[in-house]
Amino acid sequence: MSLFGRLSSAQLPRHAAPSLVRFATTAVPAKSKIVVVGGGAGGLTAANQIYNRFQAEGKTLGAGDITILDSAHYHYYQPGWTLVGGGLKDKSSQELRRKMDSLVPQHINLVTEKVASFSPKENFVTTASGNKVSYDILVVAAGLQINWDNISGLTGALADPSSGVSSIYSYETCDKTWNDIEAMRTGKALFTQPAGPVKCAGAPQKIMWLAWDRYRQTGRGENIKVEFWTGMPTIFSVPKYSEILNALRVERGVRGEFNHNLIAVDSASRIAKFQKPDGTTVETDYSLLHVTPPMGPLKFIKDSPLADSAGWVSVDDATLQHKNPEFSNVFALGDCSSLPTSKTAAAITGQAPVLAENVYSFVQTGRVGNAAYDGYTSCPLVTSYSSLLLAEFAYGLKPKETFNKWFGIDQGVPRR
Numbered sequence: 210m211s212l213f214g215r216l217s218s219a220q221l222p223r224h225a226a227p228s229l230v231r232f233a234t235t236a237v238p239a240k241s242k243i244v245v246v247g248g249g250a251g252g253l254t255a256a257n258q259i260y261n262r263f264q265a266e267g268k269t270l271g272a273g274d275i276t277i278l279d280s281a282h283y284h285y286y287q288p289g290w291t292l293v294g295g296g297l298k299d300k301s302s303q304e305l306r307r308k309m310d311s312l313v314p315q316h317i318n319l320v321t322e323k324v325a326s327f328s329p330k331e332n333f334v335t336t337a338s339g340n341k342v343s344y345d346i347l348v349v350a351a352g353l354q355i356n357w358d359n360i361s362g363l364t365g366a367l368a369d370p371s372s373g374v375s376s377i378y379s380y381e382t383c384d385k386t387w388n389d390i391e392a393m394r395t396g397k398a399l400f401t402q403p404a405g406p407v408k409c410a411g412a413p414q415k416i417m418w419l420a421w422d423r424y425r426q427t428g429r430g431e432n433i434k435v436e437f438w439t440g441m442p443t444i445f446s447v448p449k450y451s452e453i454l455n456a457l458r459v460e461r462g463v464r465g466e467f468n469h470n471l472i473a474v475d476s477a478s479r480i481a482k483f484q485k486p487d488g489t490t491v492e493t494d495y496s497l498l499h500v501t502p503p504m505g506p507l508k509f510i511k512d513s514p515l516a517d518s519a520g521w522v523s524v525d526d527a528t529l530q531h532k533n534p535e536f537s538n539v540f541a542l543g544d545c546s547s548l549p550t551s552k553t554a555a556a557i558t559g560q561a562p563v564l565a566e567n568v569y570s571f572v573q574t575g576r577v578g579n580a581a582y583d584g585y586t587s588c589p590l591v592t593s594y595s596s597l598l599l600a601e602f603a604y605g606l607k608p609k610e611t612f613n614k615w616f617g618i619d620q621g622v623p624r625r
Contacts, residue, residue, distance in 0.1 A: 237320055237340040241276035243568070244334060244344035246324045248279030248309055250554045251350035251543030251561070256317050258565035259348070266569070273318040276342065278334065280323035284309045285380055288554060291412050291591070294377040294386035294499075295419035306380065324351070327513040329536045346568055349515065349522045349541040353408065353552065354507045355379075359472075363500060366476035374476055374498045377416050378408070389497050390420045395432040396496025398424075399481060401471045403503040404440030408544060409553050411588035411600065413437075413501040414444065414454070420499075421461060422593040435463045438483060438493075440470030446551070447606045449621050450590070450598065457592060457623070466491075471500060510545055521547040526604065527581035529564045530571070538571065540564050548584070550604060555587035585609055596623040 245256045256275050263270045289305040292298040298305065313319040322336040333343040355378060357364050366374035367382050373393075375386040390398075398420055402413035417437055424430045437444070437458065444458060444465065445451040458465050466483070469491060473482035481498055483491045505511075506520030515531065517523035522541035523532045526548060531539040542560040544552040563580040570578030584604030591597050599620045603609040612618040 237322060237336060238273060238276060238318065238342060240343045241318065242270070242274040242344065243276070243346045243348065244342055245275065245277045245348045245350060246334065247350035247352055247545070248277050248281060248284060248319070249350065249352050249543070250557050252277055252279065253284070253312060254557050254561040255348050255350055255542060255564055257314070258561045259568050260316060262565045262569045270316070272316050276318040276320055277313060278320050278322055278324050278336065278342065279309065280321055280337070281309055282321065283307065284312050288409065290377045290380065290383040291415050293383040294416045296387045296391070296423070300380065300384050325509055327515055329514055329539055332538070345538060346572065347539045348564065348568070349510070349539065349545055350543045351507055351510060351545045353504050353544040356503045356505055359503045360500065361473035362476060363474050363502065366474050369476060372476040373479060373496060374474060374500060376500045376502060377412060378502055386416060386499060390423055393433060393497050394429060397434045397436060397494060398497040399436050399438060399493070399495040400499045402439040402441060402501045404470045405503060405505070406552055407501060407504045409588060410446065410551055411590045413439070415591045416499055418592045419594065421463065436466070437463055438466040438469045438471065440468065442467055445600070447600060447602050447608065449608050450600045453598065453621050454590070474498065507545065515539060517547050519547070521545060523547050526584070528567050528577045529560060529582060530567060530577050540568060548582070550584040551586040551588065553586050553588060556585065559583070559585035592623040595625050598623040
């Protein structure tokens with residue numbers, strides 16, 4: 210007998226995929242067999258792949274057996290925000306923002322409520338409105354929190370159209386980045402990256418390379434000095450790619466300041482303040498300032514029994530199952546998880562099939578199967594409007610290059 214009881218093993222009828230057009234559920238169910246917290250790339254992918262895994266075995270999951278809980282009304286394709294900042298996309302494009310309920314198939318229940326807390330010993334979650342939803346399996350894919358307020362003066366500077374301060378890490382401000390790049394004629398263009406984990410750790414320099422190339426293409430390169438100030442010790446975490454990118458930085462005359470973490474912005478004086486690991490601070494002027502804000506775990510996860518000491522959902526690196534045996538019916542993937550790899554949408558493509566397989570195995574046998582995640586992630590590092598370095602790597606920061614494996618093409622070189 211499976212965890213769900215007697216599932217039908219009858220041959221499922223062959224038919225076209227169900228319509229993706231649906232309406233969000235307004236009523237909160239008291240119970241759902243599988244509850245997925247989060248409707249971003251991780252949550253949507255996990256929910257669909259779990260459903261498909263059961264269907265492939267002829268195991269019927271009924272409508273509402275999988276429930277996604279997310280208060281967002283829109284789903285954003287966040288990698289596209291870099292393209293908006295670089296003038297390659299209009300942020301109003303449907304490619305970058307769609308209504309959440311248009312992306313959830315009819316056989317999956319979507320509840321537009323925010324989860325406020327977890328009760329894993331009792332197998333239920335509580336929403337912000339006080340509703341409790343119990344589950345047999347819990348999948349946490351809630352993403353992370355952007356801490357804009359951790360940088361003094363930043364939120365006010367972002368709201369001021371004349372401040373010269375922008376960020377591609379927000380739908381509201383990504384187009385301001387392009388406006389600032391286009392408006393600049395002379396001076397210093399400063400691009401930052403914080404210490405610690407961020408979504409797509411390559412994006413802070415992607416937008417810098419696009420700006421550098423734009424200035425060069427439009428004859429402004431001689432009058433604009435591009436600089437990269439990062440709280441990290443290197444320009445990229447993987448040594449192979451870091452060496453290439455740092456050489457490119459030097460070749461292009463881009464100043465690099467490492468272990469410098471942005472802590473304050475004075476937009477009136479156009480001064481940015483950075484802190485070094487020893488606690489000392491450094492100030493520098495700017496004409497344009499692109500900020501990658503600090504990020505961290507969501508508070509409701511950090512304060513929950515599911516979190517590790519850093520505040521991420523504590524899961525096994527390979528199986529994505531919670532490390533605490535008491536919470537063996539809890540899984541997590543994506544940005545909210547403790548998985549020691551880069552937080553990217555590409556990582557989801559490696560994590561979701563493993564999670565779906567192990568959830569299926571756990572439901573059927575009470576144990577996870579043999580599916581194991583190797584830490585695969587990818588970052589297509591745009592280095593100009595016509596070149597890209599495709600970084601692919603796994604746990605241990607070891608390159609795992611698709612085109613190198615199959616065609617002998619070294620991906621440690623920017624290519625057109």
